[in-house]
Amino acid sequence: MKTKKLFALVTLFAVFIFAGCSSLKKAIEPPKVTLETVNIAKLSALSADLEIVLKVANPNNIDFDVKNLKYQLDINSKTITSGTMKDKVVVKKKETTVVTLPIRISYKDIISSALMLLDSQGMPYRVKGSTEIGPFTIPFDDDGTLKSSDL
Numbered sequence: 001m002k003t004k005k006l007f008a009l010v011t012l013f014a015v016f017i018f019a020g021c022s023s024l025k026k027a028i029e030p031p032k033v034t035l036e037t038v039n040i041a042k043l044s045a046l047s048a049d050l051e052i053v054l055k056v057a058n059p060n061n062i063d064f065d066v067k068n069l070k071y072q073l074d075i076n077s078k079t080i081t082s083g084t085m086k087d088k089v090v091v092k093k094k095e096t097t098v099v100t101l102p103i104r105i106s107y108k109d110i111i112s113s114a115l116m117l118l119d120s121q122g123m124p125y126r127v128k129g130s131t132e133i134g135p136f137t138i139p140f141d142d143d144g145t146l147k148s149s150d151l
Helices: 002-027 111-118
Strands: 032-043 047-057 064-075 078-085 089-091 096-106 123-133 136-146
Touching: 032 123, 032 136, 047 064, 047 123, 064 096, 078 096, 089 096
Parallel strands: none
Antiparallel strands: 032 047, 047 096, 064 078, 064 089, 064 123, 123 136
16 A cells, blocks of 8 residues: 555656646757857968857856857868867856856868868858757758868
8 A cells, every 4th residue: 555655756856847847848948059150260380270160159047057069160071070069168147157168170181172271262161050958959061161261
């Protein structure tokens, strides 16, 4: 008899917990992650330091932590680098926060694409990935063309 009551209480408790988590996700809007720009921070003889600048807009009335930001940079349809930013960034409620990913690329990895940079057409790039923000995993995917006039 006691076992049946205990089982019923545990089951009821589990239903309330899962219903609460489901309601929380419905009450919170997912933040929006967009690519702002890709900047060239530094050029050396063998590599270039780039900054991938993302904007994270939080439409909610609570702060969120951005964590485990995974990214991939493709240049001319070839993956040049990928990784995960482990640093936590706080996105305040009803605000947009800039998140900068510093990366280094080797010229040998992009030699054919680098020639396109000198061309008037420029060098096509794509930045994609995802990040964990609160209870959400938010994907982002954006592309553009880096031109020599941008340097």
